[in-house]
Amino acid sequence: MRAVRIHELTGPSALRVDEVPDLTATSGQVLIEVRAAGVNFPDLLQTRGLYQFKPTPPFSPGGEAAGIVKAVGTGVTSVQVGDRVAATMIAGGYAEQVVVPELACVKLPDAISFEIGAVTLLTYATTYHALLDRAALQPKETLLVLGAAGGVGIAAVELGTLMGARVIAAASSGDKLAFCRAHGATDTIDYSTEDLKDRLKALTKGNGADVIFDPVGGALAEPALRGIAWQGRYLVVGFAAGDIPKIPLNLVLLKGCQIVGVFWGSFAMRDPAKNRAHCDQLFSWVADGKLSPAIDAALPFTEAAEALGRLERRQVKGKLVLVP
Numbered sequence: 445m446r447a448v449r450i451h452e453l454t455g456p457s458a459l460r461v462d463e464v465p466d467l468t469a470t471s472g473q474v475l476i477e478v479r480a481a482g483v484n485f486p487d488l489l490q491t492r493g494l495y496q497f498k499p500t501p502p503f504s505p506g507g508e509a510a511g512i513v514k515a516v517g518t519g520v521t522s523v524q525v526g527d528r529v530a531a532t533m534i535a536g537g538y539a540e541q542v543v544v545p546e547l548a549c550v551k552l553p554d555a556i557s558f559e560i561g562a563v564t565l566l567t568y569a570t571t572y573h574a575l576l577d578r579a580a581l582q583p584k585e586t587l588l589v590l591g592a593a594g595g596v597g598i599a600a601v602e603l604g605t606l607m608g609a610r611v612i613a614a615a616s617s618g619d620k621l622a623f624c625r626a627h628g629a630t631d632t633i634d635y636s637t638e639d640l641k642d643r644l645k646a647l648t649k650g651n652g653a654d655v656i657f658d659p660v661g662g663a664l665a666e667p668a669l670r671g672i673a674w675q676g677r678y679l680v681v682g683f684a685a686g687d688i689p690k691i692p693l694n695l696v697l698l699k700g701c702q703i704v705g706v707f708w709g710s711f712a713m714r715d716p717a718k719n720r721a722h723c724d725q726l727f728s729w730v731a732d733g734k735l736s737p738a739i740d741a742a743l744p745f746t747e748a749a750e751a752l753g754r755l756e757r758r759q760v761k762g763k764l765v766l767v768p
Contacts, residue, residue, distance in 0.1 A: 446768065447539035448748040449502040453493035456752035461745055462502070467541045468515070474523055474531070474549045475515040480562035480742070481537040482508040483764040484595060485659075485684055488752045490535060497534045505748075506537020506766075510552055510561035520546045528552040530561040530727075532569075532712070538748055540768045547716040550723045553731040560730065563595070563763040564737050568726045569719065570681065570708040571599040571657070575607060576722075577711070578704045579655045579677040583608030588644060588653035590668060591660040591684055592629065593620035595763040600657045601627050602735050609655070612647055614640060614664075616758070623761045627738065640664060644671035652699075657681060665689035669699075676701045738762025 445466050452458045469475040487505040489495035510530040513523050523529055523546070531549045536542045552561040575581040587604040591597040592613035604611040605628030613624035614633040621632040633643045644653060652673035658665060662685025669678055669691060678701060696703060712719040729735040742765045743751050751764045 445540040446745065447504045448506075448745050448766070449504050449538075450491050451502045453491065453501060456488065456491050456749040456756070458491065459505075459749045459752070464539075467543045469517040469520075469543055471517045472519050472546055473517040473543050474513055474520060474529070474546055476509065476511045476529060476531060476542050476544065476549070477514045478509045478537070478540055478542055478768060479511040479558035480509065481506045481539075481766045482563040482566060483751045483755060483766060484508065484566050485682065485755060487538075488755055491752065499535045504536045504538045506533070506535060506539070506542075508532050508562055508566045509537040509542055510558040513549075514541070516546075522546055523549055523551060528554065528558070528561075530565055532565050534709075538745065538766060547720065548712075550720060550727065553727055555731040556727060559739055559742055559765045559767070560737050561727075563739060563765050564726060564730060565723060566708075567596045567599040567763065568603065568735065568737065569712070569723055570596055570706065571603050572722050572726060573708050573711055573719070574657065574679050574681060574706040575600065575603055575655070578706050579679055581607055581609055581655050584610065585654035586610045586612065586648055586651075586673070588612045588614060588656045588668065588671070589624075589629075590614050590656070590658045590664055592624045593761045594659065594684065595760070596659045596681060597657075598624065598627055598738055598762055601629050604657075605629075606729065606734055612644065612653065620761060623738075627736070635664065639667070641667040641671040644668070648673070652676060655679065660684050661689050662687040663689075666691060666695075669695050669701075672699050672701050674700055678703045679706050680704065681706045740764055742767055744768070
């Protein structure tokens with residue numbers, strides 16, 4: 445089979461397509477013939493050895509994929525050969541085959557394409573866990589989403605809207621904010637031209653945001669936290685800006701607020717049954733048209749380096765998908 449692999453931890457330019465042996469499924473595992481693979485920010489970090497999980501080169505990046513079950517190991521009962529499925533993994537998605545544990549595999553409704561199936565789980569499951577389990581977001585609360593035009597950001601815009609919140613999308617350009625409004629954002633903040641804290645205060649009549657969803661980190665974190673509501677919840681989702689912010693803890697005291705970590709991967713491993721229920725709910729909403737995962741572009745495996753390059757240059761609205 446073919447696999448896109450990183451041989452040196454020097455970034456996306458070190459990716460290349462290799463011929464490697466076919467995979468096999470052992471006990472409790474599912475072998476998937478990959479039809480599409482989602483592209484995510486952790487994939488970029490893995491090519492430089494900067495992600496918390498550090499596979500040894502050569503390896504294939506890729507944390508989510510969709511395809512057809514080709515084989516199952518002993519003990520597998522929830523899927524069978526021929527089923528359409530989507531799955532998540534630490535790495536390995538950028539390949540024509542991937543092997544995953546049974547609990548990491550979710551049936552894909554017939555109404556959902558492989559491309560959509562391959563870009564839904566990581567971003568939407570992360571976001572649903574964040575908003576439902578970690579923030580307990582309530583209808584009519586105000587949700588501020590940073591990096592709102594990115595893959596996980598636009599998922600937060602859509603899910604926050606679906607859960608009945610007022611969504612304020614913050615992004616770095618007018619076209620990205622228009623994209624957010626098309627996906628349900630009520631109000632927007634262009635933090636390339638507007639002061640984030642002041643604009644947030646103005647939009648909320650001084651009250652601030654009840655929940656802040658932050659996959660960006662960096663210089664945006666402190667002004668966003670200064671704009672949080674009394675007893676608000678600040679969701680730490682990731683650090684796409686590259687810098688991990690240092691937060692003055694007196695702000696947490698003064699706001700009576702919570703800083704809440706969101707580590708979906710660990711949650712999925714610790715409570716796989718609940719995570720699978722979340723995934724089933726998400727795919728049901730997608731099939732019903734209540735969620736619309738946005739694909740910026742579908743590229744062949746041979747352009748994996750270009751895909752990660754676009755992600756690094758912040759040139760993606762929604763998600764990119766690789767197809768073999």
